[in-house]
Amino acid sequence: MISQKAKYALRALTALARAETGDPLQISDIADRQKIPKKFLEQILLDLKRNGMVTSRRGKQGGYLLLRPASDITYGEVLRLIDGPIAPLPCLSITAYRRCEDCAGEKDCEIRHVFARVADETRAVLFSTTIADAITAPASSDVMELAD
Known part of the structure; x- marks a missing residue:
């Protein structure tokens, strides 16, 4: 299983990928949209920044942006960074x-x-699936719901 931190990192990257190019998102906006605790998100974004996936801008129009294209960030890379x-x-x-x-x-x-x-x-699967793939792929019907 992946950790909650990894799920939050993937959701944050998804939110940044969906943002208009060059339009930074503030932590509070990402936290609200993705239902991520703000303090936890701050730590996650710092990890992603230290590892070259996102960057930040200061100031009134500041916030976080993807440093690399969403098509260059794989699920495997994010999971390995966050969960080991x-x-x-x-x-x-x-x-x-x-x-x-x-x-x-x-x-x-x-x-x-x-x-x-x-x-x-x-x-x-993880190293061939990018953040861009995930946001453009239709909902999959091959995911089976498990009965309790």
């Missing part, structure tokens, strides 16, 4: 590899083999 490694097992992490403590050998680990496929497919 995108892997179901530490031995499958690209950025924070760690051998599983209870593993006799990765080559023969059935669990690793299955979750390697999951991780590969997940990364393929």
Whole structure:
């Protein structure tokens, strides 16, 4: 599962992507539109700014803007920045590899083999889907609602 912070970061980037080009959005506007606690949003935007995804302008007409085009910011990049490694097992992490403590050998680990496929497919979707894709894609009918 992704964290609430990552969901908020993606929603903030979506709001900035929908804004008129060159028209900064103030934190309070993003917070209201996306239902994000303002103090939490400030921290998230600072993280995104430090990592070159957004920039800010000071002054009366100030606020936040995307630093890069929405078509250049992937879901995977945002999730990795906010939540860390995108892997179901530490031995499958690209950025924070760690051998599983209870593993006799990765080559023969059935669990690793299955979750390697999951991780590969997940990364393929996350790193090929941009903020621009998400705001232009119609609502998907292939998302199944799960019964409790």
